[in-house]
Amino acid sequence: MSTPTPSPIELVLITGMSGSGKSVALTALEDLGYYCVDNLPPELLDAFIDLEQSHRARRVAIAMDVRSAAALPELPRRLAQLSQRRGRPVHLRTVFLDATTDTLVRRFSETRRLHPLSQPRSDDQRRALIEAIEHERELLAQLREQALVLDTSLIRAAQLRSHIKDLLDVGASPLTLMFESFAFKRGIPMDADFVFDVRMLPNPHYDPQLRPLTGRDAPVAQYLASQPDVQQMEAHIQAFLTTWLPHLLRDHRGYVTVAIGCTGGQHRSVYLVERLAAHFAADWTTRLRHRETDAWPVPPDRPAPTAP
Numbered sequence: 001m002s003t004p005t006p007s008p009i010e011l012v013l014i015t016g017m018s019g020s021g022k023s024v025a026l027t028a029l030e031d032l033g034y035y036c037v038d039n040l041p042p043e044l045l046d047a048f049i050d051l052e053q054s055h056r057a058r059r060v061a062i063a064m065d066v067r068s069a070a071a072l073p074e075l076p077r078r079l080a081q082l083s084q085r086r087g088r089p090v091h092l093r094t095v096f097l098d099a100t101t102d103t104l105v106r107r108f109s110e111t112r113r114l115h116p117l118s119q120p121r122s123d124d125q126r127r128a129l130i131e132a133i134e135h136e137r138e139l140l141a142q143l144r145e146q147a148l149v150l151d152t153s154l155i156r157a158a159q160l161r162s163h164i165k166d167l168l169d170v171g172a173s174p175l176t177l178m179f180e181s182f183a184f185k186r187g188i189p190m191d192a193d194f195v196f197d198v199r200m201l202p203n204p205h206y207d208p209q210l211r212p213l214t215g216r217d218a219p220v221a222q223y224l225a226s227q228p229d230v231q232q233m234e235a236h237i238q239a240f241l242t243t244w245l246p247h248l249l250r251d252h253r254g255y256v257t258v259a260i261g262c263t264g265g266q267h268r269s270v271y272l273v274e275r276l277a278a279h280f281a282a283d284w285t286t287r288l289r290h291r292e293t294d295a296w297p298v299p300p301d302r303p304a305p306t307a308p
Contacts, residue, residue: 021160028161031161032059034061041071072139094147096143181289183269186265195259202227204220216271230268238280265292270290
């Protein structure tokens with residue numbers, strides 16, 4: 001009789017910039033039933049996994065960041081070796097929380113906390129803080145490349161908790177697509193893997209009856225669906241993603257964020273995000289959010305806008 005394959009340990013690594021919301025993310029994971037450890041030294045990763053295996057743990061989450069700066073260079077190698085461990089397999093998902101430098105400076109100023117890399121005796125505290133943040137970005141750059149990146153610059157703590165739960169409670173999936181609408185006037189999302197500019201498309205904003213609505217409302221959807229340029233843009237984005245998503249999967253990418261931007265993030269980008277998320281849901285796990293119009297994320301259980 002063959003020995004049954006042991007169920008894997010679901011391990012989530014929360015990392016990212018200081019002040020970006022890692023403690024909020026860990027709280028969300030605790031709500032999902034994960035056993036969470038904050039600021040675990042990278043040198044203890046193997047011992048921690050051994051301990052949790054002996055306890056037959058199923059879901060664990062750890063936070064590692066620049067507080068363990070001396071050991072960070074070794075962390076990518078230690079993470080890569082998890083798949084080679086004997087015993088129960090380890091299914092690793094890495095989440096990197098990021099925010100703009102101006103946002104991080106404001107958060108540290110409001111809380112009056114020192115950045116872990118700050119020089120407290122500097123004559124120019126703001127300049128010292130900015131230099132510490134940029135140094136932190138350099139130290140964490142390699143971890144960021146292999147992680148799901150979430151930009152927390154423009155969201156509240158409750159939204160971040162909801163977003164973490166939505167992404168990590170979908171179970172093991174070879175690839176998760178996040179479609180995000182945004183307004184260029186508020187900046188490009190830092191977590192975007194692909195950015196499509198749709199500001200050249202016909203704009204419902206100039207129709208007084210459509211202006212207060214969004215791309216999820218039927219009148220706006222009908223207007224945009226009737227525009228040949230919008231249809232062509234949608235087809236081009238679909239073709240691009242259909243071609244390259246399998247390549248990303250072969251490159252061991254677990255998450256891909258596709259950002260669609262227009263001027264106000266209300267009509268054109270919202271409509272296309274809804275349409276694209278519905279189209280790709282047949283083949284991939286999809287999620288969507290509308291940065292300017294919702295408390296995101298938006299669950300993909302609402303029918304996408306349809307052509308008249």
